[in-house]
Amino acid sequence: MSQQKVVSLDTIRVACRNCTLSSLCLPMGLAPEDVERLDEIVKRTRPLHRGDFLFREGDRFRSIYVVKTGSVKTFAPSAEGGEQVLGFHLPGEIIGLDAIDKDAHNCSAKVLETSAICEIPFARLEELTSSIPSLQHQMYRLLSKEIGQDTDMVLLLGKKNAEERLAAFLLGLSQRLQKRGLSPTDFYLSMSRHEIGNYLGLAVETVSRLFTRFQDDGLMRVDRKHIELLNLPALETLVGGAGPSRRQQQQ
Amino acid sequence: MSQQKVVSLDTIRVACRNCTLSSLCLPMGLAPEDVERLDEIVKRTRPLHRGDFLFREGDRFRSIYVVKTGSVKTFAPSAEGGEQVLGFHLPGEIIGLDAIDKDAHNCSAKVLETSAICEIPFARLEELTSSIPSLQHQMYRLLSKEIGQDTDMVLLLGKKNAEERLAAFLLGLSQRLQKRGLSPTDFYLSMSRHEIGNYLGLAVETVSRLFTRFQDDGLMRVDRKHIELLNLPALETLVGGAGPSRRQQQQ
DNA sequence: AAAAGCATTTGATCCAGATCAAGCGATCGA
């Protein structure tokens, strides 16, 4: 009986239908019986720890992954042995969709803090989407969303200055945390200044200086990894590129 | 009889099975009978001309589009009334996939030269993909490919200098033209220097100077819109970031 | 064919952010 209880707890812990992320994740908007079918193919691995890899660039593509708790960064090698951080992934976010095309991963995924991850074998998911139109649509939406996010990133890197980039980063994080029921103004960063800079196309020093500046301007409080956003509207103004902006947009 | 002949010619002109792009486009790798079914939902519009829009940012999403001949640019508004060019699209390339998520277009698509475009109503395509697994897989692949391309762009904008960016642009164009059976070393640009600069996150003046420099270095010949690439290996070296590179990659 | 209007090129100057250089605080292994 005690064993029964353990199994039951385990089931409660893992099942999609009981997961607080179901409104953000793959099952979003699915009928309960379809969630059930999806649930059957999801593999739950034991928690991963800081530095562990979900996959590495070049690995054969087999599964997509969803962050359940914790956070993950993805990055691709750039010329000269450097790397480009491609994203920081929070609970409910899907990783690995870019690998479908070449049937191999183009980037690596590394866990930033102790994290629980759901693994979804893609071949089985694909079978499932053939028979569940709403799940197929959800997959199209998720893939499309990823394209939209990449587009936002291109816009950020192509047109925004350092200040606007960091403001956009902080605000984006804030909004994503809020969607997950966490505080949009008080949180801890799981990535280093170095990784933030790499992600935003900035040097570490620039990121550090901007944190200091934003703090001096009363926009936020920074203590090591602990961030408090004190003035979201002002940050939004910065991102918009309004304010006493300097650079003229081209074309 | 002459009417019969016209219809017949028209069919030959448009049907996917007779289209020289079928190996690059949606029908890639499909069974002939499935191409037939796909063919039924494709709408062929009359040729569009320079400056015409396929769709505008904010438009309700109804269809995806495939360039049949000619070329198209996509762009999104950036802050301050400027715009970010997101891509230049050649025959066989699909436009509009980023709109599935929000059910509205996030960018505008404008024809750069007289072009023939195939329109594919997405709702009908989605029905079709439910019953044709290989077409569903193809859709996943195409969406994933788009993510990969955006990632390449992020890497370009985040880590490459002006020289590397332009070399990557020229080489990318060269390779895409070659896949379409055109010369990889001799072609005409359908976009302006301004648009190239905008796309690459560079000022027009920088693009112009680089064209001059590349020409002086014997890498290419430039005459207005006419480009001849004289030394592809050297361009590849430039892109790799090797050579007597200056900037150290961060992290 | 003249005029207007762009697109492109070229030169001069400027500046945001990179790079170089310390110094400092926090975490960690022995």
Next chain:
DNA sequence: TCGATCGCTTGATCTGGATCAAATGCTTTT
């Protein structure tokens, strides 16, 4: 507990590419 190492901050300097400024060359209009 003590170095050692790493991540972060701060200051000084440098530079790639933006911006400003013109001249020139195509294209299109009338």
